[in-house]
Amino acid sequence: MSENIVVLGAGYGGLKAAQKLNDYLRNTKKYSIILINKHNFHMLMTLLHESATGTSDFDDVSIPINKVLEGKNVTFMKGWVEEINLANRVIAINQGTQKISFRYLIIALGSEPAYYNIPGLQEYSMSLRSLYSSIEIRRRIHDILKKGEQALTFVVGGGGLTGVEFAGELAHQLQRVQDPYQITPAKYKIIMVEGAKELLPGLSAEMGRYSRQTLEEMGVEVITEDFVQKVTAETICLASGKQIHYSLFIWAGGIKGNQVLEQSGLKTETRGRVPVTQYLQYVDNPTVYLVGDNALVQDPRTGKPVLPTAQSALQQAEIAAYNIYADIMGLEKKVYVPSSIGTVISIGRGKAFGEVKSFKFKGPAATWLKELIPAKYRYSLGGLKLLS
């Protein structure tokens, strides 16, 4: 049998899992750790809204994978995962031209936008899902501003973390670029549409209220308790009957598990996520683990599915890597118990709100913390060399 431990996806979950496997298996030469990702860079998804609006450079939101793996016993393969064949224990990459066998597998392929069969939504909206999509969004914003039409309307569908941070960053950026593009606030609008009663459903009500108030102060029109029902090339039709003529529509209204999972025949449940045990093993195969946005796991304290966040992907990766090590060494496996360190949201620069344990803070302290998180994360990946 192959002695490969294969990790699919080098996002938050996959990269952390590969690093931890390297640490745990440092003293055994028997296993090869192989990390597969479609690009040779690690994408800081949580900062994607900054590169999409142009407030950060692309280099600030991506890290070369080889730099992270320097000196580690992990082989990186650039490859597009086409099929996960659990029966034959083989991964097919790059249109099936390469096949990699595995003894253990960690799947961390992340998510993709969910369109819920809403007519026109996929066709006419853009989503923040990769570095390339952020480049495309930035280009479209530039083109729209350059064209200088009379009324510019930017619409953000979905008032979760991604939508709120994007809308705030866009409002901030449009204020900054008024001179070069010769636009005034009277000429453009940003509208956010959210189906729930408040923004940030799933997070605290106070954070939702803060986000709404801050966005409104920045000139964003926030529509809640209304749903996108249909999209055409020019118009977004809401369930209430309201119609919005738009210049650019960013869809951040939901995600689902990577389609490779379903196409490969894995059991998928809520929004294409795969049910796992409390040890994060695939319910049908204990040598296969799923982490991050791919895993559907309940929080034992609330009975609700754990929210797909970078934080939970990192925690799950540590558990999955340990449990593979435990299996190899004949040790007891660890149960995954989610623990939230907290959430910090930034709405344009200098306006942030943080909740860490029972502490809530806004203003400069929250902004400072928001900026510290990616720096701390970079440091955890590769020490000082990744901070420059």
Ligand SMILES: Cc1cc2nc3c(=O)[nH]c(=O)nc-3n(C[C@H](O)[C@H](O)[C@H](O)COP(=O)(O)OP(=O)(O)OC[C@H]3O[C@@H](n4cnc5c(N)ncnc54)[C@H](O)[C@@H]3O)c2cc1C
């Ligand atoms: C704009 C934005 C803001 C966010 N803000 C926050 C935040 O503030 N806090 C927070 O905790 N979370 C936030 N999130 C959510 C967070 O980014 C995700 O939950 C997290 O990235 C999930 O980690 P993951 O490892 O499961 O997947 P990802 O980090 O998405 O990694 C998946 C990896 O798999 C690769 N891949 C995908 N398909 C294939 C394939 N077929 N073949 C090969 N490789 C493939 C991708 O290139 C990627 O490297 C935000 C998300 C977005 C988009």
